[in-house]
Amino acid sequence: MNKFSILVVDDNQDFLSGIIRNLEKKFTTFEILGATSGEAALNILKNHDIGVMLSDLRMSGMSGQMLLNQSLRFKPHLCVVMITGHGTVETAVKALKKGAWDFLTKPVDRETLYHIVERAVEHYNLAWENQRLHEMIKNLKVDTKLVCESHIMKQIQEKIKAIAANDYTVLITGESGSGKEYIARAIHALSKRKNHSCQALNCPAIPEQLLESELFGHVKGAFTGADRSREGFFMSADKGTLILDEIGDISPAIQAKLLKFLQDKEVKPVGSNISKTADVRIIALTNQNLKGKIASGLFREDLYYRLNVLSVQVPSLRQRKEDIPLLVTEFILKTCKELNLDPIKIDPGALSYLTRQSWQGNVRELLNYVRRLAVFSNGKTLDLKLIKLIEGETQETILPEPCNPVSYKDAKKEAMDYFSKTYLNQLFTDTKGNISEASRISGLKRASIQKIVKRLNIDMSDYRS
Numbered sequence: 001m002n003k004f005s006i007l008v009v010d011d012n013q014d015f016l017s018g019i020i021r022n023l024e025k026k027f028t029t030f031e032i033l034g035a036t037s038g039e040a041a042l043n044i045l046k047n048h049d050i051g052v053m054l055s056d057l058r059m060s061g062m063s064g065q066m067l068l069n070q071s072l073r074f075k076p077h078l079c080v081v082m083i084t085g086h087g088t089v090e091t092a093v094k095a096l097k098k099g100a101w102d103f104l105t106k107p108v109d110r111e112t113l114y115h116i117v118e119r120a121v122e123h124y125n126l127a128w129e130n131q132r133l134h135e136m137i138k139n140l141k142v143d144t145k146l147v148c149e150s151h152i153m154k155q156i157q158e159k160i161k162a163i164a165a166n167d168y169t170v171l172i173t174g175e176s177g178s179g180k181e182y183i184a185r186a187i188h189a190l191s192k193r194k195n196h197s198c199q200a201l202n203c204p205a206i207p208e209q210l211l212e213s214e215l216f217g218h219v220k221g222a223f224t225g226a227d228r229s230r231e232g233f234f235m236s237a238d239k240g241t242l243i244l245d246e247i248g249d250i251s252p253a254i255q256a257k258l259l260k261f262l263q264d265k266e267v268k269p270v271g272s273n274i275s276k277t278a279d280v281r282i283i284a285l286t287n288q289n290l291k292g293k294i295a296s297g298l299f300r301e302d303l304y305y306r307l308n309v310l311s312v313q314v315p316s317l318r319q320r321k322e323d324i325p326l327l328v329t330e331f332i333l334k335t336c337k338e339l340n341l342d343p344i345k346i347d348p349g350a351l352s353y354l355t356r357q358s359w360q361g362n363v364r365e366l367l368n369y370v371r372r373l374a375v376f377s378n379g380k381t382l383d384l385k386l387i388k389l390i391e392g393e394t395q396e397t398i399l400p401e402p403c404n405p406v407s408y409k410d411a412k413k414e415a416m417d418y419f420s421k422t423y424l425n426q427l428f429t430d431t432k433g434n435i436s437e438a439s440r441i442s443g444l445k446r447a448s449i450q451k452i453v454k455r456l457n458i459d460m461s462d463y464r465s
Contacts, residue, residue, distance in 0.1 A: 004051030004124070005031040006117070009041040009067065010083065011059040019054065019108065026114050027121075038062025038070075045071055050078065051124040052117060054104070057084040057095065065095055072099045077131060079124040081116055083108065126348030129325065146186055147330050150320035156183070156312060163310050164190035169262065170283045171247075171307045173290075174314030177364030180285040181243060183312055188241040193281060196240035201233055204249040211254055213270050216261075222271025234267045234278045241281045247307065248288035248299060255300045262306045282307070317362040324355045327363065331370040332382070344374060347383035354387075356426050421456050424449075433463030 006023060010016040016034050023032045033048065035041040039062055044050065053071065057064035068080055082095045082103040095103065101123060102116050146157050163170055164187045172180045181200060188198040206214050213222075217232030233242055250258070261267065262282065266275040284307045293299035317324065328351060336343050359365050373382045376390060424438075431437040439446045453460065 004049045004128075005033055006121075007033045007035065007041060007044055007048075007050045007053045009035045009038065009053065009055040009059070009064070011036050011056065011061075015056075015106075019113070022110055022113060023117065027117065030121075038064070038067035041067055042070060045075060045078070050075070051128070052079045052081070052120045054081045054083060054117070057082050065098065068095060068098060068100055077124065077127040079120040079127070081120055123348060126352055129348070129351075146182065147326050148320070148323045149326050150322040152315050153320055153323060156314070159312060160187050161190060163187055163312070166310075167191075167193075167281050168309040169281070169307050170310045170312065171290075171304075172283065172285045172312045172314060174287060175316045175362055176287045177362035178287075178314045178316055179363045180287075180314050181245065182363075183314055184241075184243045184283040184285060187283060188243075188281075191241070191281070193240050197237050198241045198243070199233055199237045200243040200245060202245045203254075204246050208251050208254070211250065212257060215254070216257070216267050216269055218270035219272045222269070226271070229269070232267065232269065234261065234280055235276060237280045238278045239280075241283060243283045243285065245285045246287070247284040248286040248290055248293055252300070255303050259300060259303045259306060262303075317359045317366065321355055324359075324366065325351050327366060328354055328370055331367050332374060335371050335374040338371075339374060341374070341379050344377055344379060345381045347381055350383050350387055353384060356430070420452055421458070424452065424456070424458060428458075428460070428463040431463075433460050435460075 006027065008016055008019050008023070010019070013036060016036060020032050020034050023030075033044055033050070035044055038055075038059060041053070041055065045053070055064045055067055059067075064082055064084075068082070071078055071080065079101045080099065082100045083106065084103055085106050093103075101120055104113060104116060146153065146160075148154060148157060160183060170184070170187060172183055174180050184200075185198060188194060201214065203211065213226075213230070213232065215232050215234055217230050217235060218226050219229045220226060244258075261278075265277055265279065267278045268275045290299050290304050290308075294301045294304060328346065332344055332346060335341075354366075354369075361368075372390060373386060377386060423442075427438050427442055431441065435446055435449055438444075439449055442449070444452075452458075
């Protein structure tokens with residue numbers, strides 16, 4: 001994460017020094033800076049990497065609201081916490097609507113101070129990471145078409161460069177939706193064949209009696225309905241690459257013909273006695289266990305070894321969660337172009353939520369989910385309210401508006417309880433109710449987790465079973 005400092009602004013020197021001392025005790029890895037005026041704070045913001053700023057609302061000279069407005073103009077990701085007296089809470093709420101992240105009331109409770117600053121630090125880190133991902137997408141080399149940050153995918157990225165340097169047949173395996181065709185097209189894009197055709201055929205989508213014709217072509221009159229000759233995929237992909245998707249589903253008869261092509265590179269159209277030569281690199285894809293199909297007599301062993309000269313095992317998205325923020329960022333930009341929308345921002349909290357999900361459908365499921373978010377966003381920010389709305393929750397359940405007929409304190413408590421329950425539900429699901437593991441991941445003490453569990457009446461047996 002980005003290394004940044006925390007700035008405290010207040011024109012009362014004694015109060016300022018007290019807040020700084022408290023923060024230095026808790027946040028020992030951060031530099032804590034102080035300013036006694038808005039003007040001094042702006043100067044520090046321009047000359048230091050500040051991620052979180054705590055500012056008094058009422059100050060002589062430049063007010064906290066004016067400081068907030070000017071700060072966010074040149075540092076839009078700055079996480080600002082306003083400090084106010086009890087009598088000016090309404091002013092603080094207005095500051096929230098103008099871009100402040102949260103507020104504290106005087107006298108400041110130490111534990112509340114620590115809690116809010118901890119969350120502010122996390123929020124800024126997420127916002128900074130989100131911005132970094134956008135920059136990475138802008139600078140991403142399009143020739144590989146791989147979007148990744150995880151170690152396992154970076155290894156695959158290096159592997160496909162080596163595979164692309166030759167013409168051997170490739171077998172790519174992995175779960176449905178994991179990105180096998182992306183890998184195949186990346187190999188073609190990096191190969192010497194990149195200026196020639198790259199075609200893809202979904203084998204089970206073609207009826208068995210027509211698949212031979214699709215691959216090898218046919219001559220006029222070869223079968224009923226063949227009113228003219230047709231060139232097959234092998235000839236149309238000559239000097240290029242042919243991607244055969246779901247290769248494990250082709251029939252034994254087609255397996256035999258494909259094996260013969262791989263042996264001699266000859267294409268004989270259906271109904272013809274004349275063979276032609278085609279220079280085609282074959283990349284086969286499957287989500288099935290071909291060795292298991294060989295043992296069952298459903299797939300030819302000799303064809304398997306012809307296809308499996310070089311191989312790539314694509315991991316599931318669950319195995320490379322580090323890539324999810326980058327993928328989400330790319331998919332948002334891609335979807336905005338498809339919908340002719342201005343770029344939509346994603347809230348850091350929403351990005352964190354999406355990263356924690358399991359995505360059984362892998363990259364394809366994530367892409368479709370992001371498309372749904374973009375459609376219902378009305379061109380605005382994608383946030384947790386929108387996510388929960390799409391997943392069946394009501395908007396009011398997520399974040400009570402300040403205008404609700406309850407006090408601010410009660411509304412905030414309701415929102416925090418909902419956040420805690422949602423967060424712990426995911427945490428306990430991932431850890432199967434193991435409190436020690438949940439404590440390690442969340443950074444909360446066991447006693448703190450147990451207190452929250454008791455307060456929210458969470459039944460831990462639901463997760464342990």
